[in-house]
Amino acid sequence: MKAIVINTGTEILLGDVLNTHLAFIAREIFQFGLRIDEQRAIPDGDSIQSTLADVFARSEIVFVTGGLGPTSDDITLELVAGHLKLPLIEDATVHEAIRTRLAARRIPTTERIWRQALVPGGAKVLPNENGTAPGLYLPANINPAVPSPHLFLLPGPPRELQPMFSDFVAPILRRITAELEKVAMRIFRVANMGESIIEKKIGGLIAAVPGIELGYCARPGEVDVRVIGSAEVVAQAEEIIRKKLGNAIFTASDETLAAVLVRLLSEREQTLALAESCTGGFLADQITNVPGASKVFVAGYVTYSNEEKIRALGVSRESIERFGAVSEQVATEMAEGLRTRTGVTHGIATTGVAGPGGGSEEKPVGTAFLGLSSENQPARWEKFFFPSDRETFKQLVAQRAFDMLREKLTER
Amino acid sequence: MKAIVINTGTEILLGDVLNTHLAFIAREIFQFGLRIDEQRAIPDGDSIQSTLADVFARSEIVFVTGGLGPTSDDITLELVAGHLKLPLIEDATVHEAIRTRLAARRIPTTERIWRQALVPGGAKVLPNENGTAPGLYLPANINPAVPSPHLFLLPGPPRELQPMFSDFVAPILRRITAELEKVAMRIFRVANMGESIIEKKIGGLIAAVPGIELGYCARPGEVDVRVIGSAEVVAQAEEIIRKKLGNAIFTASDETLAAVLVRLLSEREQTLALAESCTGGFLADQITNVPGASKVFVAGYVTYSNEEKIRALGVSRESIERFGAVSEQVATEMAEGLRTRTGVTHGIATTGVAGPGGGSEEKPVGTAFLGLSSENQPARWEKFFFPSDRETFKQLVAQRAFDMLREKLTER
Numbered sequence: 001m002k003a004i005v006i007n008t009g010t011e012i013l014l015g016d017v018l019n020t021h022l023a024f025i026a027r028e029i030f031q032f033g034l035r036i037d038e039q040r041a042i043p044d045g046d047s048i049q050s051t052l053a054d055v056f057a058r059s060e061i062v063f064v065t066g067g068l069g070p071t072s073d074d075i076t077l078e079l080v081a082g083h084l085k086l087p088l089i090e091d092a093t094v095h096e097a098i099r100t101r102l103a104a105r106r107i108p109t110t111e112r113i114w115r116q117a118l119v120p121g122g123a124k125v126l127p128n129e130n131g132t133a134p135g136l137y138l139p140a141n142i143n144p145a146v147p148s149p150h151l152f153l154l155p156g157p158p159r160e161l162q163p164m165f166s167d168f169v170a171p172i173l174r175r176i177t178a179e180l181e182k183v184a185m186r187i188f189r190v191a192n193m194g195e196s197i198i199e200k201k202i203g204g205l206i207a208a209v210p211g212i213e214l215g216y217c218a219r220p221g222e223v224d225v226r227v228i229g230s231a232e233v234v235a236q237a238e239e240i241i242r243k244k245l246g247n248a249i250f251t252a253s254d255e256t257l258a259a260v261l262v263r264l265l266s267e268r269e270q271t272l273a274l275a276e277s278c279t280g281g282f283l284a285d286q287i288t289n290v291p292g293a294s295k296v297f298v299a300g301y302v303t304y305s306n307e308e309k310i311r312a313l314g315v316s317r318e319s320i321e322r323f324g325a326v327s328e329q330v331a332t333e334m335a336e337g338l339r340t341r342t343g344v345t346h347g348i349a350t351t352g353v354a355g356p357g358g359g360s361e362e363k364p365v366g367t368a369f370l371g372l373s374s375e376n377q378p379a380r381w382e383k384f385f386f387p388s389d390r391e392t393f394k395q396l397v398a399q400r401a402f403d404m405l406r407e408k409l410t411e412r
Numbered sequence: 413m414k415a416i417v418i419n420t421g422t423e424i425l426l427g428d429v430l431n432t433h434l435a436f437i438a439r440e441i442f443q444f445g446l447r448i449d450e451q452r453a454i455p456d457g458d459s460i461q462s463t464l465a466d467v468f469a470r471s472e473i474v475f476v477t478g479g480l481g482p483t484s485d486d487i488t489l490e491l492v493a494g495h496l497k498l499p500l501i502e503d504a505t506v507h508e509a510i511r512t513r514l515a516a517r518r519i520p521t522t523e524r525i526w527r528q529a530l531v532p533g534g535a536k537v538l539p540n541e542n543g544t545a546p547g548l549y550l551p552a553n554i555n556p557a558v559p560s561p562h563l564f565l566l567p568g569p570p571r572e573l574q575p576m577f578s579d580f581v582a583p584i585l586r587r588i589t590a591e592l593e594k595v596a597m598r599i600f601r602v603a604n605m606g607e608s609i610i611e612k613k614i615g616g617l618i619a620a621v622p623g624i625e626l627g628y629c630a631r632p633g634e635v636d637v638r639v640i641g642s643a644e645v646v647a648q649a650e651e652i653i654r655k656k657l658g659n660a661i662f663t664a665s666d667e668t669l670a671a672v673l674v675r676l677l678s679e680r681e682q683t684l685a686l687a688e689s690c691t692g693g694f695l696a697d698q699i700t701n702v703p704g705a706s707k708v709f710v711a712g713y714v715t716y717s718n719e720e721k722i723r724a725l726g727v728s729r730e731s732i733e734r735f736g737a738v739s740e741q742v743a744t745e746m747a748e749g750l751r752t753r754t755g756v757t758h759g760i761a762t763t764g765v766a767g768p769g770g771g772s773e774e775k776p777v778g779t780a781f782l783g784l785s786s787e788n789q790p791a792r793w794e795k796f797f798f799p800s801d802r803e804t805f806k807q808l809v810a811q812r813a814f815d816m817l818r819e820k821l822t823e824r
Binding site: 009010011012013014015016017018019020022023024025026027030034036037038039040041042043044047070071072073087107108112113127130156157158162185187194195196197199200203207214215216217218219220223225226235249261276279280281282283285288289291292293297298299300301302303304305307308312342354355356357358388389390393394409 | 424426428430435436456480481484520608609630701751769
């Protein structure tokens with residue numbers, strides 16, 4: 001079954017907002033054996049109709065996002081109903097849900113709000129528990145005079161679309177796809193190893209497995225290796241990949257490296273604290289994005305100034321003056337001071353030059369020192385050089401710092 | 413001139429990676445009077461050719477991203493050259509650049525690496541200063557026998573594409589578009605006010621301005637109001653928007669709310685520290701993403717446990733026991749302890765229940781207290797209720813916390 005995603009919204013094409021819908025929907029539908037064959041982003045306006053005409057002819061499922069809200073640029077519903085020649089009828093249940101929602105929040109209603117209670121004849125309402133505009137499901141060929149695929153109209157804001165998808169769209173897709181043969185997919189996530197090196201280790205061997213599809217995806221500090229095929233060939237490929245990449249694979253599931261770390265620490269009943277200079281809170285943010293992080297994560301210190309490194313972590317003024325704040329000595333003292341002051345099992349410290357300013361000949365922009373202090377063991381440190389923009393630099397340092405502790409926890 | 417973006421990459425359609433190219437390219441080309449009319453994401457493989465045939469006929473500029481790397485799924489270049497019937501010729505300069513780059517990093521070469529030195533006859537090389545695969549510019553109708561638009565082939569990794577675009581693509585676009593009439597655009601960013609409320613305040617008045625295009629974009633804790641048109645009508649619209657929304661507009665430029673705060677503090681030579689519980693380092697991460705943040709940002713504390721709130725910030729055990737860690741008293745004590753201990757001008761504190769666990773009837777998931785302590789002034793606090801997923805919750809709390817300080821700094 002061919003599935004196509006159409007994202008409407010002038011703000012997407014103007015670059016004011018990142019399109020996160022494609023990635024979300026693609027992951028959600030994979031469990032039903034579905035893949036997105038194509039995605040298009042188009043402006044709010046009449047081009048919705050020509051795009052619908054174009055893709056309706058060559059797809060079985062179409063997801064349209066955006067344009068269901070109350071403002072004047074929200075015209076998806078009118079255009080879809082027009083294309084399919086369906087009447088728009090006010091739905092009393094939706095009207096009441098909108099009224100209740102706005103009253104509870106003491107939000108005054110405007111006349112345009114009630115447009116969101118209009119439903120094309122024959123469509124099924126997908127309740128919106130996080131906003132006013134409901135989603136809509138229009139079964140295939142809802143108007144026999146205008147052939148059409150299964151059509152889902154979904155709200156633009158991700159925090160409205162995502163729960164709606166899981167709660168109301170997924171059950172419908174499960175029913176539609178009950179008869180399909182499922183393909184298998186596995187993804188192996190590898191930190192701190194280049195794409196070419198990985199290809200050299202496994203590319204030829206995997207290519208020799210008949211009927212396998214191999215793909216790579218490089219992200220800051222991470223390469224994801226993906227194999228797709230029948231369950232049998234995917235298992236063959238997995239054996240090769242695990243043998244060749246070993247413990248460099250930090251997960252074969254959906255987990256982030258931060259989530260793997262929280263899980264490993266949790267299993268061992270160990271705790272973690274973070275002292276960040278150049279990463280500015282990014283490591284703490286990544287760790288606390290993991291549900292249940294509070295079991296293992298005790299404290300984070302963003303010691304941006306030298307005075308804070310001395311006061312909050314007990315780094316010696318002498319080390320800062322003698323070696324500089326970006327040095328193995330200061331990274332190590334940060335990690336050790338952090339661990340002993342907070343009483344955790346492991347302390348991770350980062351110090352570096354994120355740029356764009358602050359670099360020197362000896363320590364150019366992109367230089368980072370990582371410190372790791374663990375209970376009853378000598379401290380470790382590593383030096384890295386990751387010249388890039390500020391945000392990528394934070395991601396690269398985080399991947400390496402987290403992986404340093406992961407390797408320690410999983411070493412034999 | 414119609415511009416179209418084509419993103420290749422099975423990993424994009426499988427949802428393994430977010431597509432950031434569209435937003436980046438859209439913002440870059442706006443200065444040349446160009447807008448993206450459509451964007452498509454398609455899998456690596458033969459569908460590139462049918463898509464090219466389809467879009468070539470109705471566009472003047474096409475950007476294709478991805479598929480230029482060394483691995484077996486990187487076939488964009490071959491397919492484009494095939495479609496345009498152009499020979500692929502090894503470019504000695506590119507070959508040498510790849511050799512030098514890999515040698516400097518002591519990365520072993522593989523045979524496939526050299527495919528990246530192949531260039532279609534007549535194409536211009538766009539050097540890649542952050543990777544091995546160069547970009548390519550194929551001028552319109554490069555092969556007169558196969559009509560084609562201006563075509564840019566760009567690498568998939570954002571950290572390679574983005575500097576290449578600014579350094580090498582932008583000058584070419586400037587030349588191509590020198591004759592076009594430029595339209596004006598303004599965006600006004602508003603924190604903590606709903607889209608419907610904003611529409612009610614300004615929608616009717618803006619609609620009465622002839623030839624203006626008005627759009628809204630809602631994000632967690634923020635709505636962006638966008639107007640496009642001739643310089644004259646955009647100025648009229650601006651007057652209306654500024655009068656009606658006033659100081660709720662935190663910027664009319666590209667700045668994030670965190671960047672506005674860093675700028676305001678910097679202008680006043682004031683300093684900031686952060687004490688975060690429920691936001692887990694997200695506020696510090698946002699502030700330190702702003703270049704120059706180190707001038708105003710002194711320290712961040714992620715006090716996830718009660719013991720840390722007591723030890724690092726001096727919150728009283730009695731307050732935690734009597735009122736709970738999520739309370740106005742603790743938020744205020746966190747902010748005051750933070751400010752006096754670090755000696756900054758302003759201390760911001762967050763404490764709340766991010767979920768999914770940890771909620772109670774009195775303080776359900778989504779409850780947050782914000783504290784703000786400023787030199788020589790009584791502390792302020794606010795209570796909020798933002799039920800949502802962990803990451804959205806962090807964003808909503810951050811927007812409100814930053815805006816609380818911004819309002820204080822800009823109040824008359």
